[in-house]
């Protein structure tokens with residue numbers, strides 16, 4: 158039921174773990190199913206230089222988590238902010254309709270991490 | 282790649298003996314059992330022989346058995362059939378929170394016609410409290426429908442005791458015995474039930490054939506109106522090959538049940554013991570004894586069930602999380618939630634349902650591949666970090 162790309166990211170997820178001394182952390186629960194994702198980012202000169210994830214969720218949740226880290230690594234913050242759940246799902250050659258909500262998790266965690274970074278930065 | 286099937290509660294493979302028994306009715310004996318001529322005679326004989334064999338398994342008479350297309354149809358027929366037949370007597374139904382959707386959604390659908398349903402709780406072991414059942418009964422209660430064995434956990438309910446309670450109050454009693462059939466005894470006289478549903482494809486017969494026992498004297502409004510088939514109780518030309526198949530499957534179940542139950546129980550013990558020794562932070566769901574011999578429902582803390590299933594599938598092992606019918610829904614298992622499991626533990630459950638084709642080697646293969654899979658997935662889980 159999953160595309161080859163989804164299965165590839167599921168069996169060989171990229172960037173699993175937590176960034177050392179993260180600039181921002183996003184931990185979100187999926188309101189639809191209760192699954193959870195934690196994304197940590199390292200930001201230097203408004204660029205995401207490192208990013209890692211940990212996810213408690215289904216196959217689609219893990220694949221979208223992995224994909225989102227690939228999509229944002231090395232990207233500027235303003236570019237990363239534009240990434241939506243659709244961007245991630247498309248990059249994976251699509252998700253089954255019942256699994257579309259899973260991609261929200263990755264996008265939400267990314268935006269939460271960026272938000273967290275901005276808050277921390279503004280406080281400095 | 283190895284191919285190991287641990288999803289026998291979803292559907293069973295077709296027993297080769299069953300396959301051989303049904304083939305003639307797809308090839309030579311294709312007649313309509315209602316015909317009086319030569320073409321229909323063999324088919325009629327097959328239908329009556331199939332009926333006899335299923336009746337032997339249930340210990341009922343031929344007049345008391347209706348062939349249906351599925352367990353879902355049997356459940357619908359029993360519940361709607363009784364509700365509409367007894368609507369002048371009352372509008373109240375009692376069932377449990379852990380029934381199959383074929384029962385739960387039928388009760389829900391009846392609400393639009395003014396029927397009300399009480400859903401009984403289960404405890405942490407998945408067991409009912411019969412006092413709650415007794416106190417749920419009102420003068421308007423017309424039907425109690427409680428499954429014999431749960432499809433997700435294998436937990437077995439005390440059908441005989443419930444039958445006595447129902448009988449004492451003049452309430453019709455139906456049990457969904459789809460998962461019990463072939464695994465534990467199904468004598469309708471001993472159980473004291475008025476209606477009982479079974480389904481062929483959980484019993485090594487093919488999909489599309491099932492049966493409903495209706496005790497003599499129990500009046501039922503038909504679900505499918507049609508010709509005179511099944512004594513006017515279920516329209517539709519009989520599924521002759523299917524009936525031959527479920528008949529054979531019932532005969533095999535009669536013959537082999539004791540041996541098979543012992544085989545399944547020993548494999549299940551090997552699986553559960555082996556997992557408990559090799560994988561920390563697991564929980565086996567359902568009462569340890571009051572269970573079918575073939576079902577192991579295991580929660581792997583900190584990881585999600587579907588991701589475990591995908592990993593198992595990549596290694597050739599077929600299992601499921603919750604019931605096959607609920608996968609594709611976002612909700613964790615309604616059965617495990619009713620047992621009080623947390624959301625994460627329900628989401629992290631895997632059901633291994635064993636069948637007669639399984640061997641000790643199958644179990645050992647699972648025990649070998651499972652620990653690294655769980656470890657890998659836990660390594661990815663944000664819930665695990667602090668728990669080691």
Ligand SMILES: Cc1ncc(COP(=O)(O)O)c(C=O)c1O
Nearest residue numbers: 351352353381383432459460480
């Ligand atoms: C307990 C129970 N009842 C009913 C059914 C439905 O049977 P069928 O698939 O034949 O409609 C199932 C099958 O999953 C079941 O496990």
Ligand code: FES
Nearest residue numbers: 190192215218259
């Ligand atoms: S089902 Fe929860 S993220 Fe996919």
